[in-house]
Amino acid sequence: MCMEYDMARTDLAVELNESISKKSGSLKGIIVNESTDSDAAIKVTEIKITNKRAAEAIGRPQGSYITIEARNISKADESYRKKIVDILMDYIRKLLESNIEKQAHANTTLLVAGLGNRCITSDSLGPLVVDGLEVDYHIQTGQGRDGGICAVIPGVMADTGLETADIIRGIAKQVKPSAVIAIDALAARNISRLNTTIQLSDRGINPGSGVGNHRVGINKDNIGVPVLALGVPTVIDAFTIAVDLVSPLLKNCTKEEREEFLSRIYMEGISDMYVTPKAIDTDVQNISGVISEALNQVLHI
Structure with a gap:
């Protein structure tokens, strides 16, 4: 086992694919398309997992995974923000159109779920995005019309005693949305992707x-209905950082020596520690605003 990669935790499909490519090259059943706006430093990677073998190898279900990397996304520059919003809108719209049945488009009801713990800054993305949404399901139904946007912040099991999936499923049975959009904070393997990436x-x-x-x-x-997931990596596990720092120093060691050294670090309890950038407060506020704006524009067109 190669600890450098197998023990590093990540929610990003692009990082899982990078890890596989490093170890065994490109895999049949994983289609990757990249586009870059060099002037704006924005990179979009589209990954499609098309068969069962590829899904098992990458550890993700068959489907589409889109990563938008924008190093200045958490900054307050309005022109840059608009560019990100437009890109995000485009991909949200495409995923909705490809997953919602055509007959449901005219009267689409969407349920947005803001996952995570509002009391922990690095985990508050979902609730903050919902705070910025323009919900109108109650207005639409009050006027006898179908469709509209509704939202829920289901909290965490430690507070509710319930699985988040059970809460959302119960609401979905009552509301019967065309789709659910779940927003959550993620973990990354690469420090440069913290608070700069949307998946x-x-x-x-x-x-x-x-x-x-x-x-x-x-x-x-x-x-029971299509679920789109939208997330931003806000944390990285401390073991990954330790590996990145010490790996250059272990170049002349044998594989067994490297494994033993890294195992010792792992067993010290560092595997349960996670790190977030010191500017997480302002970063998550700014990024959640970008996502809310994109969702509002897509969902109310």
Whole structure:
């Protein structure tokens, strides 16, 4: 086992694919398309997992995974912000159109779920995005019309005693949305992707999987309607940072010596520690605003 990669935790499909490519090259069944705006320092990577073998290798269900990397996304520059909003809008719209049945488009009801713990800054992305949404489901239904946007902040199991998936499934049974959009904070393997990256997927999400806290999946199988997932990596595990720092110093060691050294670090309890940037407060506020704005524009067109 190569500890440098197998023990590093990440929610990002692009990082999982990078790890596979380093170890065994490109894999049949994983289609990757990249586009870059060099002037704005924005990179978009689209990954499609098309068969079962590829899904098992990368550890993600078959489907589409879109990563938008924008190093200045957390800054307050309005022109840059608008560019990100436009890109994000485009991909959200495409995923919705490809996953919602055509007859449902005219009277679309969407349920947005802001996952995470509002009391922990690095985990507050979902609730903050919902705070910025323009919900109108109550207005539409009050006027006898179909469609509209509704939202929920389901909290965390430690507070509710309930699986987040059960809460969302119960609401979905009552509201009967065309789709659910789940927003959550993620974990990354690469420091440069913290608070600079947005991942979209049409295959739902497993809350807490990136930090080893596996919960029931929020996906079409469990909820009953298509689930789009949208997240931003806000934390990285300390073991990954330690590996990145010491690996250059271990170049002349044998594989066994490297494994032993890294195992010792791992067993010291560092595997349960996570790190977030010191500017997380302002970063998560700014990024959540970008996501809210994109969702508002997509959902109210």
